Amino acid sequence: MENIKLSELFSKNVFDDKVMRERLPKSTYKQLHKTIDEGLELDPSVAEVVANAMKDWAIEHGATHFTHWFQPMNGRTAEKHDSFLSPTSDGRVIMEFSGKELIKGEADGSSFPSGGLRQTFEARGYTVWDCTSPAFLKEDISGVALCIPTVFYSHTGEALDKKAPLLRSMEVIEEAALRVLRALGDTESKKVITTIGAEQEYFLVDKRQYQQRKDLIFTGRTLFGAMPPKGQEMEDHYYGSIKEKIGKFMREIDIELWKLGVPSKTKHNEVAPAQHELAPIFATANVASDQNQLVMEVLQKVANRHDLACLLHEKPFRGVNGSGKHDNWSLVTDTGINLFSPGKQPKENLSFLIFLAATIEAVDKHADLLRLSAATAGNDHRLGGNEAPPAIISIFLGDQLTELLYHIARGEEMDDLTKEVMEMGVATLPKLKKEVTDRNRTSPFAFTGNKFEFRMFPSSGCISEANVIMNTMVAETLHEFADKLEGAEDLQKAVNRIVRHALKNHGRIIFNGNGYSEEWVEEAARRGLPNYTSTVDVIPALISQKSIDLFSKLKVFSEVELHSRYEILIEEYYKTINIEARTMLSMAKTQIMPAVINYMTQVAQNVSIMTSLEKFNIDAQSEMLTELNTLLNSLKRAIDELEIVHKETIQIEEGLEKAQAFRNNVLPKMEALREVADKLETIVDEKIWPIPTYSELLFRV
Numbered sequence: 001m002e003n004i005k006l007s008e009l010f011s012k013n014v015f016d017d018k019v020m021r022e023r024l025p026k027s028t029y030k031q032l033h034k035t036i037d038e039g040l041e042l043d044p045s046v047a048e049v050v051a052n053a054m055k056d057w058a059i060e061h062g063a064t065h066f067t068h069w070f071q072p073m074n075g076r077t078a079e080k081h082d083s084f085l086s087p088t089s090d091g092r093v094i095m096e097f098s099g100k101e102l103i104k105g106e107a108d109g110s111s112f113p114s115g116g117l118r119q120t121f122e123a124r125g126y127t128v129w130d131c132t133s134p135a136f137l138k139e140d141i142s143g144v145a146l147c148i149p150t151v152f153y154s155h156t157g158e159a160l161d162k163k164a165p166l167l168r169s170m171e172v173i174e175e176a177a178l179r180v181l182r183a184l185g186d187t188e189s190k191k192v193i194t195t196i197g198a199e200q201e202y203f204l205v206d207k208r209q210y211q212q213r214k215d216l217i218f219t220g221r222t223l224f225g226a227m228p229p230k231g232q233e234m235e236d237h238y239y240g241s242i243k244e245k246i247g248k249f250m251r252e253i254d255i256e257l258w259k260l261g262v263p264s265k266t267k268h269n270e271v272a273p274a275q276h277e278l279a280p281i282f283a284t285a286n287v288a289s290d291q292n293q294l295v296m297e298v299l300q301k302v303a304n305r306h307d308l309a310c311l312l313h314e315k316p317f318r319g320v321n322g323s324g325k326h327d328n329w330s331l332v333t334d335t336g337i338n339l340f341s342p343g344k345q346p347k348e349n350l351s352f353l354i355f356l357a358a359t360i361e362a363v364d365k366h367a368d369l370l371r372l373s374a375a376t377a378g379n380d381h382r383l384g385g386n387e388a389p390p391a392i393i394s395i396f397l398g399d400q401l402t403e404l405l406y407h408i409a410r411g412e413e414m415d416d417l418t419k420e421v422m423e424m425g426v427a428t429l430p431k432l433k434k435e436v437t438d439r440n441r442t443s444p445f446a447f448t449g450n451k452f453e454f455r456m457f458p459s460s461g462c463i464s465e466a467n468v469i470m471n472t473m474v475a476e477t478l479h480e481f482a483d484k485l486e487g488a489e490d491l492q493k494a495v496n497r498i499v500r501h502a503l504k505n506h507g508r509i510i511f512n513g514n515g516y517s518e519e520w521v522e523e524a525a526r527r528g529l530p531n532y533t534s535t536v537d538v539i540p541a542l543i544s545q546k547s548i549d550l551f552s553k554l555k556v557f558s559e560v561e562l563h564s565r566y567e568i569l570i571e572e573y574y575k576t577i578n579i580e581a582r583t584m585l586s587m588a589k590t591q592i593m594p595a596v597i598n599y600m601t602q603v604a605q606n607v608s609i610m611t612s613l614e615k616f617n618i619d620a621q622s623e624m625l626t627e628l629n630t631l632l633n634s635l636k637r638a639i640d641e642l643e644i645v646h647k648e649t650i651q652i653e654e655g656l657e658k659a660q661a662f663r664n665n666v667l668p669k670m671e672a673l674r675e676v677a678d679k680l681e682t683i684v685d686e687k688i689w690p691i692p693t694y695s696e697l698l699f700r701v
């Protein structure tokens with residue numbers, strides 16, 4: 001295997017700060033930096049110079065095309081490639097790329113989900129350069145293209161993408177956080193940056209088997225499949241030694257990502273068989289979000305090269321762990337202070353206490369929105385089962401930190417958080433100090449020492465969704481706290497009052513116990529915490545008065561934008577289930593039924609031969625035939641029932657009721673059909689069964 005030099009490879013395909021410093025005139029470089037650092041408007045003359053340098057760099061690296069790269073509201077990325085080619089008057093061609101082309105592009109806004117923001121006749125949408133996320137080269141056998149991260153706006157100025165709201169929310173929380181820091185006497189920090197580390201879970205299956213399953217191809221998850229004799233109960237896959245074939249794939253993933261400047265750091269086997277994880281080092285929220293999109297794309301592309309298929313769905317297999325994208329969120333100042341780092345003496349660390357209290361208060365106030373940020377038809381199957389957090393939002397702080405906050409609230413003295421030494425009972429082992437908080441993987445929103453880990457987020461989602469909500473809701477609370485802190489005579493007392501108030505009114509959101517337990521569901525209900533078990537239940541939260549007030553006050557979403565996103569969520573939900581229902585019907589009718597009938601014919605032929613020989617007992621075959629026949633009839637009934645309900649539901653006028661009907665009427669019929677088919681799978685000859693089974697998909701790679 002060839003040797004790679006990581007330091008040379010890293011960021012090779014990125015027009016990053018180092019390249020800009022080398023290639024831009026000093027004054028342009030300075031001006032661009034000022035724009036990025038101080039959030040100023042971009043000067044077109046700067047764009048012209050940057051465009052030229054970018055083009056030269058890209059062409060030197062083999063690029064022939066450029067594309068604005070954006071994130072429309074379908075949660076994926078979009079690109080349209082234009083070559084640098086430009087004809088001259090004497091019939092030759094030159095390579096051109098202007099400042100205008102760098103800054104602005106056009107795309108048909110009505111061909112992407114717009115939730116009514118764009119009618120078909122109102123086509124114009126603009127992509128606008130986001131200079132805070134570096135341009136990069138996509139390089140594969142189809143060529144090299146310069147990709148320019150952009151936001152996507154409508155002609156009338158509404159955001160049509162997932163990036164613009166994230167950028168807005170980052171500015172909003174920065175402003176609120178700086179207000180608090182100033183009030184607490186910090187005169188040095190000039191910037192507060194949202195940082196994100198997105199852990200990506202995924203499954204790998206054999207490509208040929210994947211191609212034989214319409215459900216995986218069309219819906220990303222298995223709609224049929226009996227449990228194999230072994231699942232994940234031996235707990236032998238998590239962190240298990242990595243098979244060579246998978247290791248080879250992971251190596252290529254790392255190389256591809258490093259070239260793109262994605263700081264891929266950790267790789268390991270996950271809990272479920274065939275499940276794995278990739279985690280990068282954290283980055284600025286906007287860059288981390290762009291990079292996570294690239295991670296998902298590269299995972300799928302490279303899997304294909306290795307004759308594998310990468311499944312990003314939240315619950316590709318029933319009965320084993322699903323996949324999340326744990327979103328590690330924090331706030332850091334430009335002076336290097338992590339605002340969620342408790343430090344040595346957290347009780348005297350006023351900013352830590354304030355930012356912690358603000359998060360507690362915001363998460364309790366807007367638990368519905370945070371839940372909504374992780375709500376998809378796919379994630380509904382994951383939450384609340386097999387090592388995934390429940391659908392109830394709560395915060396894990398750990399006992400010591402919780403105790404500290406309550407002491408402060410009660411005005412009592414408390415010793416500093418101490419780190420005990422771990423007793424391991426072996427003299428030769430080094431003496432280690434216990435961490436102040438344990439980890440709690442059952443919590444949807446866990447404090448992990450210097451950041452919060454939003455574990456509820458779905459593996460296939462675009463992380464901007466969660467971070468827009470987190471930033472905005474915490475910014476709102478920070479502003480309220482800043483009102484109280486500005487002009488306070490005794491800061492320590494004012495902070496203690498804020499902590500007391502936050503705990504008194506919002507302490508119910510703190511839960512350090514087992515989030516998987518039944519008792520927690522009851523306890524949460526007693527505490528009045530919402531439990532939205534389905535996406536359709538929580539979608540309306542987006543257009544509640546509370547949500548409209550929050551987002552319009554801080555100018556992250558206008559009311560019109562909220563409504564459009566509400567429409568998209570509804571559509572996305574029922575379209576997903578519609579495709580699933582149709583796929584199930586197709587598989588059941590054209591694959592499973594015929595296979596069962598085939599097998600029955602074989603058994604029946606055997607019965608008739610054996611009977612004609614007159615000396616054999618044919619009880620076993622007859623019993624089998626009877627069982628198969630009963631199940632075949634049940635299968636046919638289940639197909640008919642799903643078909644009828646699906647036909648009725650699809651005709652309902654578009655809107656929330658349609659989504660509700662898909663959830664209430666179609667999903668249960670799909671469930672009933674699966675139950676019969678899965679039963680049949682366990683008795684039909686496996687050579688005849690028409691689709692690869694869980695045993696093959698999960699254990700053969």
Ligand SMILES: NC(=O)CC[C@H](N)C(=O)O
Pocket residue numbers: 201270271321322323324325382387388389441455
């Ligand atoms: N050990 C783990 O972290 C499992 C996480 C789990 N796969 C989830 O869905 O979130």
